[in-house]
Amino acid sequence: MLAYTYVEKGRFELREKPRPTLRGSRDAIVRVTLSSICTSDLHIKHGFVPRAVPGITVGHEMVGVVEETGPAVPNVRPGDRVAVNVETYCGDCFFCRHGWVNNCTDPDGGWALGCRIDGGQAEYVRVPHADTGLTRIPDSVTDRQALFVGDLLATGYWAADIGEIHPGDTVLILGAGPTGLCTLACVQLKQPGRIIVCEKDPDRLAFVRAHYPDVLAVGPEGLPEFVRAHSDHGGADAVLEVAGTEDTFRLAWECARPNAVVTVVAMYDRPQTLPLPDMYGKNLIFKTGGVDGCHCKETLDLIAAGKIDTTPLITHTFPLREIDKAYDLFEHRRDKVIKVAIENTP
Numbered sequence: 182m183l184a185y186t187y188v189e190k191g192r193f194e195l196r197e198k199p200r201p202t203l204r205g206s207r208d209a210i211v212r213v214t215l216s217s218i219c220t221s222d223l224h225i226k227h228g229f230v231p232r233a234v235p236g237i238t239v240g241h242e243m244v245g246v247v248e249e250t251g252p253a254v255p256n257v258r259p260g261d262r263v264a265v266n267v268e269t270y271c272g273d274c275f276f277c278r279h280g281w282v283n284n285c286t287d288p289d290g291g292w293a294l295g296c297r298i299d300g301g302q303a304e305y306v307r308v309p310h311a312d313t314g315l316t317r318i319p320d321s322v323t324d325r326q327a328l329f330v331g332d333l334l335a336t337g338y339w340a341a342d343i344g345e346i347h348p349g350d351t352v353l354i355l356g357a358g359p360t361g362l363c364t365l366a367c368v369q370l371k372q373p374g375r376i377i378v379c380e381k382d383p384d385r386l387a388f389v390r391a392h393y394p395d396v397l398a399v400g401p402e403g404l405p406e407f408v409r410a411h412s413d414h415g416g417a418d419a420v421l422e423v424a425g426t427e428d429t430f431r432l433a434w435e436c437a438r439p440n441a442v443v444t445v446v447a448m449y450d451r452p453q454t455l456p457l458p459d460m461y462g463k464n465l466i467f468k469t470g471g472v473d474g475c476h477c478k479e480t481l482d483l484i485a486a487g488k489i490d491t492t493p494l495i496t497h498t499f500p501l502r503e504i505d506k507a508y509d510l511f512e513h514r515r516d517k518v519i520k521v522a523i524e525n526t527p
């Protein structure tokens with residue numbers, strides 16, 4: 182089968198590999214129908230993810246059809262269409278029992294697919310802990326609608342959830358890239374009074390204005406003043422930092438009202454500084470990433486009910502054979518790309 186492979190720092194290649202087989206009783210083999218490229222894939226490509234091993238198949242955002250299951254996978258059967266969770270987790274350890282599946286202590290726990298073990302930018306993928314990691318897609322939900330359930334939407338759902346957002350609140354989201362947009366879709370479900378999205382890329386701002394007309398979409402210039410003018414208590418009640426730059430890290434706490442919750446969803450490429458003397462008296466609560474992706478069923482139900490629709494994020498589609506072109510477009514952000522879908526035609 183074809184599998185997009187991390188060859189060495191700076192190089193991915195579409196290679197011929199043997200089809201994966203079941204190794205454990207909780208494994209499943211999934212025939213991938215649609216996958217996507219994530220910024221984390223680019224981090225692997227450029228050698229920023231030391232856990233990623235050369236030779237592995239990349240890709241951790243995918244949907245497909247169950248081909249085969251081990252005896253301890255009661256939740257899905259061959260032929261089922263499924264969303265694959267980015268995180269594989271045991272479901273039994275201390276962290277899993279608390280819903281903190283990102284910190285699962287199992288050797289395959291956390292983000293393993295497409296990083297430490299073969300992932301899904303391929304024709305087939307072996308999913309360990311398939312009993313916790315695969316979720317059946319309702320018949321009324323298409324593959325394209327479900328594509329982001331296991332990774333981006335899981336992140337957005339988790340962020341909106343831990344952000345402690347109450348009806349009527351002013352919520353500030355920093356960053357309107359793919360993760361920011363999925364976060365926005367999930368924040369809307371909490372019925373805040375106002376949502377302010379800050380983004381410096383004019384194309385992304387235009388996308389927010391076109392698809393989310395009720396949202397206040399602004400650039401970073403003068404943001405603290407803007408947020409104060411559009412909130413009831415001198416700043417945002419909840420801030421979600423999804424952009425991951427030094428500037429947005431600073432804006433996150435500057436724009437928060439006293440006692441607000443600041444949720445840091447973003448991954449930074451370097452340490453950030455908390456200027457505690459300047460912040461003294463703000464009494465902020467910081468929550469940091471990464472995602473506990475264990476609510477795929479809930480997000481799929483919300484999609485089926487018409488409450489979340491992330492299909493407009495898929496701006497481009499390529500067949501697996503042309504995945505090099507898809508990476509080139511995504512990495513260099515050409516042609517107003519937001520997300521790319523990689524299609525496997527049988």
Ligand SMILES: [Zn+2]
Nearest residue numbers: 219220221332
């Ligand atoms: Zn990802």
Ligand SMILES: [Zn+2]
Nearest residue numbers: 271274277285
């Ligand atoms: Zn666990």
